Amino acid sequence: MKLYNSLTRKREDFIPNVEGEVKIYTCGPTVYHFAHIGNLRTYIMEDVLEKFLRWDGYKVTRAMNITDVGHLTSDADTGEDKMLKGAKREQKTIMEIAQFYTDAFFEDCRKLNIKKPDIIEPATNCIDEYIVMITKLLDDGYAYEAGGNIYFDTSKLREYYVFNKHEQENLEVGVREGVGEDSNKRNSVDFVLWFTKSKFEDQELKWESPWGVGYPGWHVECSCISIKHLGDKLDIHCGGIDNAFPHHTNEIAQSEAYLGHKWCNYWFHVMHLITDDGKMSKSKGEFLTVSLLESKGYDPLIYRFFCLQSHYRRSLSFSYDALDNAAIAYDRMVSRIGALKNEGAIDESVLAALKDKFSAALANDLNTSLAITAVYDALKYDTNDATKLAAIESFDEVLSLDLIEVGKRASEKAAKGIDNSEFGEEIVAMIEARQAARKAKDFATADEIRDKLSEMGIILEDTPAGVKAKRA
Numbered sequence: 048m049k050l051y052n053s054l055t056r057k058r059e060d061f062i063p064n065v066e067g068e069v070k071i072y073t074c075g076p077t078v079y080h081f082a083h084i085g086n087l088r089t090y091i092m093e094d095v096l097e098k099f100l101r102w103d104g105y106k107v108t109r110a111m112n113i114t115d116v117g118h119l120t121s122d123a124d125t126g127e128d129k130m131l132k133g134a135k136r137e138q139k140t141i142m143e144i145a146q147f148y149t150d151a152f153f154e155d156c157r158k159l160n161i162k163k164p165d166i167i168e169p170a171t172n173c174i175d176e177y178i179v180m181i182t183k184l185l186d187d188g189y190a191y192e193a194g195g196n197i198y199f200d201t202s203k204l205r206e207y208y209v210f211n212k213h214e215q216e217n218l219e220v221g222v223r224e225g226v227g228e229d230s231n232k233r234n235s236v237d238f239v240l241w242f243t244k245s246k247f248e249d250q251e252l253k254w255e256s257p258w259g260v261g262y263p264g265w266h267v268e269c270s271c272i273s274i275k276h277l278g279d280k281l282d283i284h285c286g287g288i289d290n291a292f293p294h295h296t297n298e299i300a301q302s303e304a305y306l307g308h309k310w311c312n313y314w315f316h317v318m319h320l321i322t323d324d325g326k327m328s329k330s331k332g333e334f335l336t337v338s339l340l341e342s343k344g345y346d347p348l349i350y351r352f353f354c355l356q357s358h359y360r361r362s363l364s365f366s367y368d369a370l371d372n373a374a375i376a377y378d379r380m381v382s383r384i385g386a387l388k389n390e391g392a393i394d395e396s397v398l399a400a401l402k403d404k405f406s407a408a409l410a411n412d413l414n415t416s417l418a419i420t421a422v423y424d425a426l427k428y429d430t431n432d433a434t435k436l437a438a439i440e441s442f443d444e445v446l447s448l449d450l451i452e453v454g455k456r457a458s459e460k461a462a463k464g465i466d467n468s469e470f471g472e473e474i475v476a477m478i479e480a481r482q483a484a485r486k487a488k489d490f491a492t493a494d495e496i497r498d499k500l501s502e503m504g505i506i507l508e509d510t511p512a513g514v515k516a517k518r519a
């Protein structure tokens with residue numbers, strides 16, 4: 048497989064540390080609020096990467112943290128802990144907020160067919176590991192104490208700016224207006240490994256440490272959780288592009304200073320989902336969540352399909368028009384799949400050729416839109432339906448678009464005639480009861496139901512394809 052590696056800024060052959068095995072680490076969500084669909088774009092593309100590697104025969108182990116402490120509103124280690132902000136907003140404890148939004152995140156993932164990583168570790172579970180790493184960094188001269196906090200000293204590294212060869216003065220560490228820089232830092236890009244109460248008195252979650260009661264910085268959690276579960280050599284580290292600097296840069300700095308050798312070989316960064324008015328936000332404008340899309344009548348898998356139509360290394364513009372187009376394309380695709388009959392014997396050589404095309408698309412730096420084209424190719428191929436279905440079923444192990452199931456449902460619906468499901472279960476049940484009454488020649492009951500529906504503002508039209516409901 049060829050994979051673009053942010054570390055080298057090149058497409059490279061993917062070669063894992065151990066033949067046939069892949070260790071992947073994913074930066075998990077900060078659980079202070081719902082995930083927006085931009086966050087979920089990143090998790091969808093990471094899910095495709097993981098599933099393709101499995102499909103290709105690798106044994107994959109993937110670990111992910113849940114950020115429930117230490118991620119501040121400013122990447123420059125200033126501002127408030129996002130978790131504290133969430134707890135204040137909802138007048139709940141941090142642990143209540145963390146549990147609620149962790150569950151909400153995995154519920155969104157379930158709806159989007161994003162597989163749960165093999166290992167999921169909340170940051171608050173690993174305090175002992177952070178203390179071990181920070182102690183060694185202090186002992187080895189990579190860290191210093193200032194103003195009660197422990198900082199990583201970036202000047203001690205031979206190379207720090209690995210992803211973006213920036214000039215130092217061009218570096219912006221995301222200091223927001225109104226939030227001052229941290230004057231304890233010896234170098235502006237140094238970062239906090241451990242905060243103590245001397246800086247944040249009102250931090251709700253605090254732990255004992257050799258440097259006083261406090262809590263860990265955000266970056267140290269990912270290094271420790273990855274090393275704890277995946278060992279000291281990682282194959283692929285994933286995340287959204289905003290995490291490349293400073294988060295991932297700092298992860299590399301502290302992990303390699305701690306381990307004394309190279310840590311992770313491939314860095315997989317997903318570009319952002321953006322809206323017409325710019326960045327996605329959880330506080331300004333429309334807060335785009337999976338539930339919001341559902342409330343507007345979109346199946347979450349339409350959003351997954353929309354994401355797969357584009358390459359992960361291009362930023363993607365979200366609009367409802369674009370989503371509508373994805374919905375039309377998805378519906379057409381699944382209805383063609385639903386029309387296939389499971390007939391004939393699978394032609395193994397055709398199946399292998401179809402799979403080769405699909406595999407070549409994803410092996411080319413995860414070209415998901417070409418992988419979707421491979422589904423159309425299978426539909427068009429001059430072969431029997433059983434072979435087409437076998438190919439599409441196999442592709443869907445990676446695409447996870449429920450192509451066969453949704454296709455089946457679409458064909459059942461088409462056979463049944465008109466679909467009134469948009470009016471809700473109660474109305475559909477009443478329409479069915481009226482049809483049953485008419486079939487039984489119980490016209491009095493049938494008329495009674497029609498009148499009741501009419502009082503509810505629903506009028507019925509009897510068409511050759513079936514009964515069509517309309518709002519009066």
Ligand code: AMP
Nearest residue numbers: 076077085086089286287290319320327
């Ligand atoms: P957070 O919950 O803020 O820690 O972010 C979770 C994941 O979403 C991280 O991998 C981020 O890099 C990623 N992310 C944040 N904003 C976007 C966006 N607009 N589009 C795609 N990914 C994003």
Ligand code: ZN
Nearest residue numbers: 074075269294
């Ligand atoms: Zn991380």
